Amino acid sequence: MKLILFDIDGTLISQTGASVFEMIANGESKFSFAVRKVFGLSVNIDFSTYNGYIDKSILWDCVKNSSITKEAFEKKLPVLAQAMAEYMDTIVTDTALYHAIPTARHFLDLVMNKSGIAYGILSGNVQSIAEWKLDKAGYNHIFQFGLYGEEADDRIELAKKVFVKADAFFHEQFSPKDVSVIGDTVHDIRCGKAIGAHTIAVMTGRHHDPVVLNAEHPDFLVDTLMDNSVLDYFGLKRV
Ligand SMILES: [Mg+2]
Numbered sequence: 758m759k760l761i762l763f764d765i766d767g768t769l770i771s772q773t774g775a776s777v778f779e780m781i782a783n784g785e786s787k788f789s790f791a792v793r794k795v796f797g798l799s800v801n802i803d804f805s806t807y808n809g810y811i812d813k814s815i816l817w818d819c820v821k822n823s824s825i826t827k828e829a830f831e832k833k834l835p836v837l838a839q840a841m842a843e844y845m846d847t848i849v850t851d852t853a854l855y856h857a858i859p860t861a862r863h864f865l866d867l868v869m870n871k872s873g874i875a876y877g878i879l880s881g882n883v884q885s886i887a888e889w890k891l892d893k894a895g896y897n898h899i900f901q902f903g904l905y906g907e908e909a910d911d912r913i914e915l916a917k918k919v920f921v922k923a924d925a926f927f928h929e930q931f932s933p934k935d936v937s938v939i940g941d942t943v944h945d946i947r948c949g950k951a952i953g954a955h956t957i958a959v960m961t962g963r964h965h966d967p968v969v970l971n972a973e974h975p976d977f978l979v980d981t982l983m984d985n986s987v988l989d990y991f992g993l994k995r996v
Pocket residue numbers: 764765766767768940941942962
């Protein structure tokens with residue numbers, strides 16, 4: 758059995774304007790909104806420099822210089838994630854900004870109809886935000902399995918949790934070579950490599966410099982997930 762782990766932004770859903778909008782709507786980001794709501798702290802951080810960070814580490818950066826301990830912070834993570842989803846619900850009114858990348862959707866449909874392939878999410882987004890975005894982009898209830906941005910302090914630590922979590926969920930023992938990590942950034946490829954997984958870099962994200970992605974030596978570097986090399990690897994019918 759193979760297991761495919763999908764990144765979300767730029768891999769499954771289009772980022773056209775969306776992630777920028779999330780960051781600056783109403784002069785406040787989902788992170789600063791949540792931290793203000795839960796801890797009463799006002800945060801002044803340039804979130805645009807946090808490319809590749811997972812949500813838990815961004816939230817911790819927002820509060821670590823206050824009197825809040827790491828333990829107290831971790832206890833509040835579910836409430837922070839809830840507040841971030843509330844921000845998305847109330848502030849992000851233009852949900853048309855979130856839509857499925859057609860080739861990713863097509864590929865996923867082929868995967869879902871093929872036996873012997875399990876699939877899930879590997880995302881730096883907290884689960885509430887990941888589900889919010891997937892829902893808006895029409896991937897409702899497709900992903901029952903995933904690893905999310907509140908489960909670890911960084912992406913590599915998060916990826917390392919896949920084996921225990923997937924074995925328990927699918928009742929199947931996955932070895933690194935059974936696992937494919939698909940993403941649009943170097944961070945996805947690095948965390949896939951760190952766990953010995955097969956890696957697929959897909960150039961559907963906003964920043965898809967093939968030279969930069971190629972420097973990480975992904976197993977495949979493709980324009981879209983409907984590339985024949987990807988279809989062949991998973992035993993999917995070429996179209
Ligand atoms: Mg991405």
